[in-house]
Amino acid sequence: MLWYTLRRVAYVLPILFGVSIVCFSFVHLAPGDPTSAVMPEFASPELIAQIKRVYGFDQPLPVQYFRWLGAVLSGDLGVSIISARPVWGELRPAILNTAQLAIAAVAISLLSGISLGVLAAYTRRRATDRAITTTAILGVSVPHYWVGMVLVAIFAVTLGLLPAMGMAPPDKSGFGLNDLRFMILPALALSMIPTAIIARSVRATVMDVRKQEFVQTLYANGLGRRRIFLHVVKNAAPSVLAIMGLQIAQLLGGSILVETVFAWPGTGYLLNNAIATRDLPLLQGTILVLAFFFVMMNFLVDLVQPFLDTRIKRQ
C-alpha cells in the first residue's frame, strides 16, 4: 500500500511541475508586456524600466520562473497589478465562497445523480429509464450558465421566490436560511452537468454489474433483493467513484461561468474580473490554485480507489 502511495506521489509531482510552468507562461503568453495594462499611456522609458524592475520582469525567463516558483512554494502568489494587494489576500475569501457553492452543488449532484442512475438501471428500457437517459443527455449538452439564466428568469423574475444574484449579506448568526436561499439557484445550475454524467455512469456500471454471473449465483442462492443490491453497489462503487471524483473536480472550472451569471463573489468572479482588467498575476494565481485543487482531487481519488476495489491492490 505504501509502495502504491509513493508511486502515485511520484506521478503527481512532475504534473504539478508542469502545471506551474503552464501557469507561469500565462503571464508571458499575453501580447505586449505584462505590465502594459497599468502603464500610463505616455510613460517614460525610465518609468517603464523601473516598474519592470519592481515586478522582476527585466530578468531572463528561467530566472523569473524559478524566482516565481520559490515564492509560490513559500505561499507568496505575487501582487495584483490592479489593486496592489497580495493575490492570496484576494483569493482566500473567494476560495471560501466557491467552496460553499461547490459543496452544495456536489451534494445535489451526488444525491440526484446516484439515485437517478440506480433507478434507471433497475427500470432498464422502460419508460422511467428512457426518461432518465434522455434527461441525462440534455444535462450533458446543456450550457449550464444558460440554465442559470433560465433559473433566474423563472424563480427570481417571474415567480419572485428566490434572489437573482449575489450572496447573503454577512450577519452574526452564521450560516442560516437566508444564505441557503441565495445559494439554491447557483448550486442547482452548477450541479447540472455532474448530475447528468454521474447518472449516466452509475446506470451503465450498475447494469454491467447486474449482468455478471456472481449476481445470478446470488439469486440462485436465494439471497433477498436488498442483500443482492448491496453486493451490486459494492462492485459498482469503485469505477463510479473515479468518475464522480473527476466531475467534482471539474465543478471548479464550471463555476467560473455560473458565478459570473449569479455575481457570486467566488474564484470564478475573481477570474472574470482579472481577465476584464488584464490583471495577469491575479489570473495566474487563481488558475494555479484551482489547478492545484484539481490535481489533488484526482490524486485523492486514485489513492482511495484501491481501498474500495481490492482488485486494483493485487495488480
Next chain:
Amino acid sequence: MSSSTANSTQAQIEIVRRPARIQLTYWQGVGRRLRRDPIPMVCGGILVLIIAAAIFAPWIAPMDPYKTSLLQRLQPIGSPGHLLGTDELGRDMLSRLIYGGRVSLLMGLLPITIATLVGSSVGIVAGFLGGKTNMVIMRIIDVFFAFPSVLLAVGLAGALGAGPVNCLICLALVFTPPITRVAESATTQIRNQDFVEAARATGASAPSIIVGHVMTNVSSLILTYASSLISVAIVLSSGLSFLGLGIAPPTADWGLMLNTLRQSIFIAPVNAVLPGVMILITSVCFNLLSDGLRTAMDVKP
C-alpha cells in the same frame, strides 16, 4: 451425396435468380446502419437546417441583424414584424439567431477539426513509436489534463486576450490533449498485433505501416470521439463569448447575445434566454448524432 448435389444445384438456381449480393464496404455499411436509425437522422436533419440557415443567412434572415431601433427594444415574442421579438437595442432576434449560427457553429467545428488533425497525428506517432518518445509526449499531455477544461480555456483566452482567432487557438489547445490520448491508447493496442508485425516483417516502412494499417484501424475510434466533442466545443466557445472572451460586439453570436441580453433578464426574461435555446438544440443534436455514429460504426468506447 445426392442431397448435396441437389443443394448445390438449388444454390446455383438461387444465384441465377437473384443478382449477386453487392458486398458493402465498411463505410457503406456504416452509412446504411446510420440511415436506419431515426434519432441521428432527425438530429442530422435539424443540424443541416441550422447550418444551411447560417450559410445562407443574408437570403433567409427577415431583417438586418444589425439594424437597431430605440423604439422597439425588447419586444416580446410574436410581436408584429419580429417573430421572435427584439433584443436590448431593438435588433430583430430571429435574424440575429440565424446570423449567430455562423460564428457559433464555426467556433464549434473548426477547433475540433484542428484538434483532431493535430491530436491524432501526435497520438498515433507516440503510440506507434512507443518507449521514451511516447512517455515524454504523454507526460506533456498529462499536464494539460491537470486543468479542468473550462478553466484551461478561460485561462488561455484570458492571457491571450479576447478575439475570435485567440478563442480558436485556445479551444484547439483544450481539445488536442484528449484526442491525443485516445489516439495514443488505440495505437498502442494495435501496434503489437500480428498484422502489424507481419507488415513489418515484409519490410514495410514505419510511415507506410502507420498509413496503411494503424490509421485504418484507429480512425473510426478517433472520429467518433472527436464528434462527441463537437457539442462540448460549441457550449464552451459560447461560454467564452459569454464571458466576453470570444468575438467582439456587435457581431451576432449566440454566446455573446446571452451576455448582452443578461442585463435585460429582469425586463424580458424570455428574450434573454432565447439564444441559449439555439445552443442547446445544436449541442443536443451533435451529441445524439455522435451517439448514433458510434452505434453505426460499432465502436466500443
